[in-house]
Amino acid sequence: MTEFGKGLVRTETNIPGLVVFDLPVHGDSRGWFKENWQREKMTALGLPDFGPVQNNISFNDAAGTTRGIHAEPWDKWVSVATGRIFGAWVDLREGATFGAVFTAELDPSRAIFVPRGVGNSYQTLEADTAYTYLVNDHWSPDAEYAFLNLADETAAIDWPIPLSEVEISAKDRAHPRLADVTPIPPRKILVVGAAGQLGRALRAEYAGADHVEYATRADLDLTAPDLESARRWREYGVIINAAAYTAVDVAETPAGRRDAWAANATAVGALARIAAANAITLVHVSSDYVFDGTKDAPYDETEPVAPLGVYGQTKAAGDAAAATAPRHYIVRTSWVIGEGKNFVGTMASLAERGVDPSVVDDQRGRLTFTSEIARGIAHLIDSEAAFGTYNLTGGGQPLTWAEIAREVFTLTGHDASRVTGVSTEDYFAAATAPVAPRPRNSVLDLQKIRATGFEPADALDTLRRELIR
The missing domain is CATH 3.40.50.720 (NAD(P)-binding Rossmann-like Domain)
Structure with missing residues (x-):
């Protein structure tokens, strides 16, 4: 259930640059309203002014829909519009934190900033779940990604719904284990x-x-x-x-x-x-x-x-x-x-x-x-x-x-x-x-x-x- 009345709060994670934000959501008997992205307030709390250029929406019919761990070459601001998700993030960048894992549940009152090179995956916990993400680069077929298998033993993500029971694409099931992932270099x-x-x-x-x-x-x-x-x-x-x-x-x-x-x-x-x-x-x-x-x-x-x-x-x-x-x-x-x-x-x-x-x-x-x-x-x-x-x-x-x-x-x-x-x-x-x-x-x-x-x-x-x- 979405929590109303929270203040805008920034919370660091164990992955450098991956930051969770609690968002103020205002609701009554008619529904709710929130500022999904507010540049002035969020940059004042230390969020990079990352300059989004594209806004995407992912809609998921059923609870348990699970999308693979993808690390794109751009930054993302991910926020739930309706429903609830379990998110797993794995650092796939070159450096000391390569392979670090962070997990959290997101609903409309929580959002997360995902820096370039951090793999992100989402499992829906409710039917008809939709989440949006702002990105600071346009999609390109030439962009270089990194991927990690959802079942990787090293990351050992504790999925709320077992992977054997959820909807996963064949492509996501075929992604490599951590030992075979080429780390993403810095920009x-x-x-x-x-x-x-x-x-x-x-x-x-x-x-x-x-x-x-x-x-x-x-x-x-x-x-x-x-x-x-x-x-x-x-x-x-x-x-x-x-x-x-x-x-x-x-x-x-x-x-x-x-x-x-x-x-x-x-x-x-x-x-x-x-x-x-x-x-x-x-x-x-x-x-x-x-x-x-x-x-x-x-x-x-x-x-x-x-x-x-x-x-x-x-x-x-x-x-x-x-x-x-x-x-x-x-x-x-x-x-x-x-x-x-x-x-x-x-x-x-x-x-x-x-x-x-x-x-x-x-x-x-x-x-x-x-x-x-x-x-x-x-x-x-x-x-x-x-x-x-x-x-x-x-x-x-x-x-x-x-x-x-x-x-x-x-x-x-x-x-x-x-x-x-x-x-x-x-x-x-x-x-x-x-x-x-x-x-x-x-x-x-x-x-x-x-x-x-x-x-x-x-x-x-x-x-x-x-x-x-």
Whole structure:
């Protein structure tokens, strides 16, 4: 019998992400009414905002109708419309809880959220039972399922009505035992811009992870008009945008300006639309160039942007676009050093070749190695940190470019006094091509990401390891 007058209550189960909800049902002599799905109230209680796109109804004529244990590649919200069911859920996802079982009875006053990869089965306890389920992907013949036999000895489900006495399809009777089930992997992570410095660092960070895919521009053109149909996007849980136009000086030219806006703003907007439509987490990498560098203290995540040049303007626009995705991490960094041509490598080469460089000494910031950015991105994703913007640079004391150059000279066994400090104006005085304006203060406050449990490695310690190894 349906219980009237209960409050909306969330109850965790032994299967991660599988959550039971008691629903308020209001009834009188005429019948009853309930809010079957109320996004604002249920997300306030911690239910994922899973974005349902399809509503299905299963009607069952007789008590004892039993439907097989199916794990679909989407999330489900299951609620009884009339009658009563016994439900059995088995975790068929990769991980420590593979094979975990939870059972419960559901009537119109109870519902359950079933995350992707958790097998679900229902046995009706009354005739004319109907239950509804909202799902956050459209049915597809190409979707990959996992199945478990209803009589599996390891799961050992205690069915109220013995399986020998109920209606079961021949297909459900033929499903495999747990030992033969292939666990469902997590939703895929897609790294775009995989050929760049950060892309290569992300390959190293996720080495051996089968659910991570990599795409270069040749594989996936983010400016193509058919981007939204280029993949079955519902299979992805995260997109990491490691693609960017970073030629800050060339961006000041007519051709460079077009390319910078296309890569750093338009493409990000396209990814944000895909992320929003498919409940994907978008990770976007930003830059200290979104600030003008006039502040005399570190920039935190709440500071209004004020870019000086085209590159900074396009990155600020990309940040605004990325923020339209409900699930987003904007990772703001500075002074990036990665595999390939970079400032550290250039200084080490000059030191070895006996060249005494003049290096800018009126810009201040922290080096950030791409390995550190990759580690921080993985941390935000794995820890399920609150969505939003996070500063992520190397730790330690801020330095000028000239001070970093002297460190490179010293660490490679050369005389640091060979490095001469000069102003930005003097350094670029003889330039014949356009020069982008640089922020003088590129120091980013790191308290927010530290609060998530991530401790940025000291930039100089990382520099020493990179040069001495």
